[in-house]
Amino acid sequence: MPSHDYDLLIIGAGSGGVRAARVAASHGATVAVAEEYRVGGTCVIRGCVPKKLLIYGAHFAEDLKDARRFGWDVPECDFEWITLRDNVLADVDRLEGLYKSTLDSHQVELIHERATVTGPHSVQLASGRDISARYILIATGAWPIVPEIEGAEHGITSNEVFHLDSCPGRIVIVGGGYIANEFAGIFHQLGSHVTMVNRGTDLLRGYDAQIRDRLLQISIMKGINFRFNAKMEMIEKNTDGTLCVRFESGDPVVADIVLFATGRRPNTDGLGLESAGVVLNKTGAVEVDDYSRTSCESIYAVGDVTDRLQLTPMAIREGHAFADTVFGGNRRKVDYRCVPSAVFSHPPVAGVGLTEAQARNQLGAVKIYASDFRPMKNVLAGRDERALYKMVVDATTDRVVGLHMIGPDAPEILQAAAVAVKAGLAKHDFDDTVALHPSMAEELVLLR
Incomplete structure (x- = not known):
């Protein structure tokens, strides 16, 4: 066999990539991971982990109020966004360190550069260095979708929301999925006036209808505003820094922040996968078989980039199964039946x-x-x-x-x-x- 720099090169150090690296290394493979941003991926750095910590923080608003009914003399409490934000980001740093330690303890080389596929066994780093591997694993996750409307640059996504300088007095959240509903609950509890804007009629498509209806009823009762069948036309920035969201019909809404939570697209742009003949579907997701192999025999893909089931535990299982299949002599498939899921709404x-x-x-x-x-x-x-x-x-x-x-x-x-x-x-x-x-x-x- 031709010699390569590594047995396995992974592009992306998220949950799926890190698990695949650790398990492949434990099977004796020489492994490198190329990551252009931070180790831990969406879940750890700018997704479910910091968001769950914000949810815990936001829940104290009701807990403190309820405590009075249970006999506690709770004074009026002020909330400091900066304190919560900085403590959450500090914990993200801690978790990233643990992920790096996991790679180090398994002798996995971490390359802090963007990698682009140049062939079935080769990639080029941003620095210009060319490296080769027997196998390449694509684990680049997904990226927030920003609507194509005038003024979209004035909005933010879940990537940026964890770094806000202050808690917004008014926030418009665009979308009806789990990200939109979770942040609606967070900011409402923290005192923001929340308006959810949905171009359709349903929240949380895919969940049971009665459960979805109950969440809508409770959210309205709590004071969250909803605009259904609302097609955005543009976002204007006012001279005082506030934003005006205009619609094709209906009154505009003024807010301090507009948060886009309109879905996530597989992160394959500019990866060079076409150079190795890797087939993508119409959404840009990498097409794979039951063992996560792409149309190129030496290239595999796991996690959100395949758009099979965008859940962190599934990316971890896919990464583990890939490593066992390719390096452990144990061909394993992932079972996608009966997978539990949750929305940490309020x-x-x-x-x-x-x-x-x-x-x-x-x-x-x-x-x-x-x-x-x-x-x-x-x-x-x-x-x-x-x-x-x-x-x-x-x-x-x-x-x-x-x-x-x-x-x-x-x-x-x-x-x-x-x-x-x-x-x-x-x-x-x-x-x-x-x-x-x-x-x-x-x-x-x-x-x-």
Whole structure:
């Protein structure tokens, strides 16, 4: 075989790339990772980790208010955005250091440069250096989509939102997906006047309709404003620095910040993949087979850049399976069935398996069990906010094919329940399990 500089060169040091590097190295491969920005990828640096920390911080607004109902003499508290922002960014730095240590401990070389593919086994670094590898792994993730409208340069994306100098008094959030809903909850709790702008009619497409409707009801009750079927025309910057969002119809909205949360596109622009004959689909995603191999035999791809399922745990599993397949002598596929997911909105949403609509389309006869209740804490706190748990059951086999929830700690509860759905347990298995009382989770085994 021809000699190469490395057995494996990975482009992108996100969750999938770092896992693939670590596992491949443990199998004895010589590995290098080229990363033009920071180690950790979207999730660690500018995604789910810092966002979850902001969610924790924002939640204190209601917790402090509720505490008074539980007997605590809580004074009026001021909030300092800079303190939260800087502490979150400091923790991001800490996590990046851990990721670097993982690479170092496995003798993976980290190259802090942009890499461009120049052939089936070769890349060129930004410095002009050419390097070769037996295999190349593309793990460059995805990038926020910015709408093509006049004045779009005045808006920001989730890349920039963690670095704001102040908490906006008024914010327009464009989009209806998980990123939009999560930041709507964050900024509303921190005191911002939030307007969500959606060009369609639905929030959180792909989640169960009843759960989505409940989130909309609660969000409106909390004071978040919504503009549906709203097509933006332009964004103007006023002389005082504020922004005016204009629409094809309806009144304009004035805000301090416009946040685009309109989806993420696979990050393949300028990677040079065409030089190796790597096929991309119409969205720019790298097309791969069940083992993450592209149309070029020596080039693989994992994570959001393939647009199979844009979730950090899936990128990690894909990276691990790739390394085991190529370097560990153990051909492994990733199972994309019954993958749990959550939206850390306020309150959070979580689901696994088929929604009611999907189950009716696929199975025909289904049974639906639901519990619509006010959590005990909300009762004493004087909050009318209700939780909703929903179970979807195959009427023919009694197998539970879907669980969907909205309410406090829903993602934490669903993670354990997802094991039962993945295992194919039946409704009677839930019924036969003794309730853990008093808890919200007990509703799952009391559904009748």
